[in-house]
Amino acid sequence: MDIITYKNFSWRYSGYKGWTLHNINLSIKKGEFIGIIGKIGSGRTTFCSSMLGLIPHFYPGTMQGEIIINGLNVKKSKIADLSKCVGLAFQSPANQLTGAGTTVEEELAFGLQNLGVPYEEMHKRVDDMLNLIGLEKFRKRSPFELSGGQQQKVAIASVLIMNPNILVLDEPTSQLDPLGTEQVFDLIKKLSKTGITIMISTNNVDYLSRFADRIILFDNKIVKIDTPKKILTDINLLKKHSLTHSNITEVSLRLKKMNLSKKELAIDFAELKKEIEEIMK
Amino acid sequence: MASNILLSYVHKDSYFHKIDPSTKLLITVLVILLTFILKNYIHIMILLLFIFPIGIKSKVLRMVFRPVSQLFLIFILLFIIQGLFYPLATDKLMDLPFGFTLWKDGLINAANVGSRLLVMMVFGFWFVLTTHPGDLVSSLRKIGLPNALGYIMITTLQMIPRIQSQMKTIIDAQKSRGLETTGNLIKKFKSYLPLLGPLFMGSVQQAVEKSMALEARAFSSDCPKTNYRKTTIHLKDKIIMICAVALSIIGVILSWTL
Amino acid sequence: MTPIISAKKICFEYFKGIKVLKNINFEINKGEVVAIIGQNGSGKTTLVKHFNGLLSPTKGEIIVKGEPTLNKTVAQLSRISGYVFQNPDDQIFNSVVEKEVAFGPSNIGLKGKELKDRVNNALNLVGLFEKRKMHPLDLDLNQKKLVAIASMIAMKPDLLMLDEPTTGQDHAGLIRVENLINELRKDYTVIIISHDMNLVSRVASRIVMMCEGEILFDGEPKKAFTKNALLKKTYLKPPVITELAQSLKGFKKDILTVDEFMEDLMRIKKKKK
Numbered sequence: 139m140d141i142i143t144y145k146n147f148s149w150r151y152s153g154y155k156g157w158t159l160h161n162i163n164l165s166i167k168k169g170e171f172i173g174i175i176g177k178i179g180s181g182r183t184t185f186c187s188s189m190l191g192l193i194p195h196f197y198p199g200t201m202q203g204e205i206i207i208n209g210l211n212v213k214k215s216k217i218a219d220l221s222k223c224v225g226l227a228f229q230s231p232a233n234q235l236t237g238a239g240t241t242v243e244e245e246l247a248f249g250l251q252n253l254g255v256p257y258e259e260m261h262k263r264v265d266d267m268l269n270l271i272g273l274e275k276f277r278k279r280s281p282f283e284l285s286g287g288q289q290q291k292v293a294i295a296s297v298l299i300m301n302p303n304i305l306v307l308d309e310p311t312s313q314l315d316p317l318g319t320e321q322v323f324d325l326i327k328k329l330s331k332t333g334i335t336i337m338i339s340t341n342n343v344d345y346l347s348r349f350a351d352r353i354i355l356f357d358n359k360i361v362k363i364d365t366p367k368k369i370l371t372d373i374n375l376l377k378k379h380s381l382t383h384s385n386i387t388e389v390s391l392r393l394k395k396m397n398l399s400k401k402e403l404a405i406d407f408a409e410l411k412k413e414i415e416e417i418m419k
Numbered sequence: 420m421a422s423n424i425l426l427s428y429v430h431k432d433s434y435f436h437k438i439d440p441s442t443k444l445l446i447t448v449l450v451i452l453l454t455f456i457l458k459n460y461i462h463i464m465i466l467l468l469f470i471f472p473i474g475i476k477s478k479v480l481r482m483v484f485r486p487v488s489q490l491f492l493i494f495i496l497l498f499i500i501q502g503l504f505y506p507l508a509t510d511k512l513m514d515l516p517f518g519f520t521l522w523k524d525g526l527i528n529a530a531n532v533g534s535r536l537l538v539m540m541v542f543g544f545w546f547v548l549t550t551h552p553g554d555l556v557s558s559l560r561k562i563g564l565p566n567a568l569g570y571i572m573i574t575t576l577q578m579i580p581r582i583q584s585q586m587k588t589i590i591d592a593q594k595s596r597g598l599e600t601t602g603n604l605i606k607k608f609k610s611y612l613p614l615l616g617p618l619f620m621g622s623v624q625q626a627v628e629k630s631m632a633l634e635a636r637a638f639s640s641d642c643p644k645t646n647y648r649k650t651t652i653h654l655k656d657k658i659i660m661i662c663a664v665a666l667s668i669i670g671v672i673l674s675w676t677l
Numbered sequence: 678m679t680p681i682i683s684a685k686k687i688c689f690e691y692f693k694g695i696k697v698l699k700n701i702n703f704e705i706n707k708g709e710v711v712a713i714i715g716q717n718g719s720g721k722t723t724l725v726k727h728f729n730g731l732l733s734p735t736k737g738e739i740i741v742k743g744e745p746t747l748n749k750t751v752a753q754l755s756r757i758s759g760y761v762f763q764n765p766d767d768q769i770f771n772s773v774v775e776k777e778v779a780f781g782p783s784n785i786g787l788k789g790k791e792l793k794d795r796v797n798n799a800l801n802l803v804g805l806f807e808k809r810k811m812h813p814l815d816l817d818l819n820q821k822k823l824v825a826i827a828s829m830i831a832m833k834p835d836l837l838m839l840d841e842p843t844t845g846q847d848h849a850g851l852i853r854v855e856n857l858i859n860e861l862r863k864d865y866t867v868i869i870i871s872h873d874m875n876l877v878s879r880v881a882s883r884i885v886m887m888c889e890g891e892i893l894f895d896g897e898p899k900k901a902f903t904k905n906a907l908l909k910k911t912y913l914k915p916p917v918i919t920e921l922a923q924s925l926k927g928f929k930k931d932i933l934t935v936d937e938f939m940e941d942l943m944r945i946k947k948k949k950k
Contacts, residue, residue, distance in 0.1 A: 177847040177848070178818055178845075178847045179817050190634075192634065216639070216640075217635075217639070218634070218638070218640035218641070221634065221640075222640075225635075228631070228632065228635075230628075233629070234635075236638075237573070237578070238556075238570055238573060239552075239647075240552055240553065244553050247647035248647075249636035249637055250645070251644050251647055252636060252637040252638050254642040254643045254644055255645055257645060257646070257649065264647070282581070285717045285718045286717045297635060297636070300636070300637065309845070312844055312845050313844055313845075315715075315716045315717045316872060316913055317912035317914075341848070344917060376848075381847065381848045382848040385875070385918045385935050386917060386921070389918070389935055389939070392939055411921065411924060411925065417946075418925075418926075418945065418946070418949070588764075589767050589768070591726075591751075592768040593768065594731065594750075594752060595751060595755055595760045595829075596755060596768065596780060596832065597752045597781050597782075597785045597832060598752060598784050600752075601750060613770045614770075616769075617768065617770050621766060621767075
């Protein structure tokens with residue numbers, strides 16, 4: 139069953155000439171892990187915002203076409219109702235934190251209060267979530283005092299706790315160190331296994347190659363939707379859109395050029411390792 | 420320096436920390452109303468005396484007065500400006516050099532405004548220092564006030580420290596580009612101009628992003644809201660509320676009949 | 678030769694008792710490109726903010742070009758050490774790109790043709806000369822970062838410190854920053870703070886690893902990424918290509934680039950024949 143459907147969707151911000159997103163057609167199945175890539179200004183953030191209805195409801199502009207999320211027509215639904223099925227984590231975690239709570243636990247509980255979750259259940263869900271993200275000991279601290287990585291986790295958890303079917307993440311790791319990045323991706327992977335649909339905008343292709351079912355390449359329109367393998371090895375396509383293939387793929391490519399291997403281009407660490415080990419035999 | 424004006428909830432184990440936020444809010448609102456109703460600044464200053472037992476019992480008396488001392492200059496300015504330039508002045512106190520006149524009614528007006536401001540601030544600070552923001556929202560909801568009201572109160576308080584730290588970053592960024600921020604007043608004023616743009620833009624952007632963050636968390640959903648923190652209005656809260664209202668009425672009567 | 682910056686046994690506490698920097702000794706000489714790496718919160722930014730006087734050490738001493746910084750203002754030190762903040766929105770306030778870039782040099786007294794030349798040169802260097810008449814707010818994040826860097830280059834300090842120059846950049850932005858650093862190294866001494874190990878391994882002549890306010894390693898990039906225990910302790914990861922070489926039998930453990938990797942592969946292959 140399709141959980142996300144875009145039909146001829148276009149969006150133009152008021153005051154701008156061109157379409158930020160043009161003629162988007164897309165259907166995503168429940169439980170898919172989708173990577174969203176594209177250069178700066180390619181409309182990825184706008185796309186993420188549209189799944190929660192921030193576009194068209196929050197920003198002024200012109201919309202064409204139709205978006206159906208979890209059976210709800212975005213144009214006809216309130217953001218508050220969409221937020222019950224879509225969790226959107228913004229690019230900067232500091233912006234995600236509403237400041238409505240003075241501590242991490244209250245920040246997490248904020249959405250549940252708004253949904254009218256009963257007291258006992260709310261406390262249980264906050265406890266469980268703190269456990270899942272491993273921030274148990276920070277529950278009484280102010281979220282603004284945490285490190286970037288911890289803030290990012292609180293930001294993701296704060297929407298996750300509302301039990302969305304779809305988790306949308308806009309560049310969740312751009313400000314994180316390598317360890318923080320790995321932790322966030324591990325968490326997302328864990329969530330994906332529980333059946334949540336993941337839509338993640340990131341140019342970190344090393345992780346996407348390992349986790350994503352499909353990748354969408356944006357450039358104010360959908361340039362291509364395909365498997366990580368097909369997209370991340372299409373070197374010319376990536377180059378055309380100011381993106382690049384990983385060093386893994388580069389090594390694999392050179393092996394082919396030197397006629398050392400005839401396998402298809404590798405995108406994954408383990409895959410390349412195996413390829414080289416075979417050559418070296 | 421600036422960070423000392425910062426006010427937020429301070430956890431203490433005191434009688435007033437434990438009573439319901441609505442009770443404290445009622446006391447604060449009554450005090451503010453009284454500052455406008457009471458006859459003159461002497462009566463308003465008598466009202467100020469109440470902060471001492473309350474402040475001591477709440478274990479925050481010194482903290483309540485700390486920000487006041489930093490705003491001392493404003494009070495002095497108030498007296499100078501009102502004393503010299505009160506527009507409705509008729510009652511001359513004395514002539515000053517350079518053709519200035521010190522007006523008695525100007526000074527009285529300053530005393531009225533100043534005492535009102537002082538009492539409002541002191542009780543306002545007391546309220547903020549002793550009331551956990553989460554409890555406040557929970558309690559306001561219980562007595563049927565709109566959800567947004569409590570939220571506005573909390574975020575306004577939390578925004579101050581964020582704007583301050585933002586300000587510091589912006590100042591540092593311009594200092595790093597050779598901006599001299601020391602020197603006389605005019606030079607100082609001029610040097611702060613480049614800071615306003617980024618601060619303003621940053622604040623606007625932050626406000627927009629915050630409201631999106633709220634939307635993303637179902638803030639405007641129609642269903643009945645629940646609370647993470649439990650608050651209950653006990654019998655003692657009710658007694659305090661009745662006493663506070665009664666005292667206020669007596670105070671007003673005394674102020675205008677004596 | 679006097680080092681540009683010399684930090685002697687410096688300690689720093691934001692609040693009493695909370696040590697952000699612990700007994701740091703650090704020197705940087707003319708012409709070096711030093712990368713400071715470490716986890717979020719390890720003290721990288723705190724350290725470099727000492728070099729232009731934004732912060733003063735609680736203990737210890739900072740010597741800038743042979744002179745102690747104690748009684749100098751940030752504005753005075755900005756002629757020697759230029760620090761570019763992470764977020765360009767914190768500094769950009771002018772309505773035209775070239776005016777924004779001119780702000781720093783005019784603060785230190787430059788005027789007329791010389792000022793104009795400096796601005797144009799800086800904009801040329803970052804590749805934004807064509808956009809000099811634009812409103813900075815109409816630029817994308819990549820370009821705004823470059824404006825911020827240009828506005829510091831125009832002041833011609835001896836030392837340029839770039840804090841996270843590549844966060845939020847797409848690939849085109851990354852390449853531009855890398856090229857820029859390679860251009861800058863001809864005339865400037867450079868410090869970069871970065872999480873991007875690929876960038877660091879390619880441009881740095883020296884790597885400083887920080888962890889919880891201490892410097893745990895200070896030396897060549899080749900050596901830095903072979904210290905696996907140390908990397909683990911500082912929560913860092915070597916570049917993917919280094920990891921790959923390290924996981925394969927027979928390969929050198931200190932490979933940093935794809936070219937080196939392929940070279941080594943051929944070497945091993947030949948040997949086997």
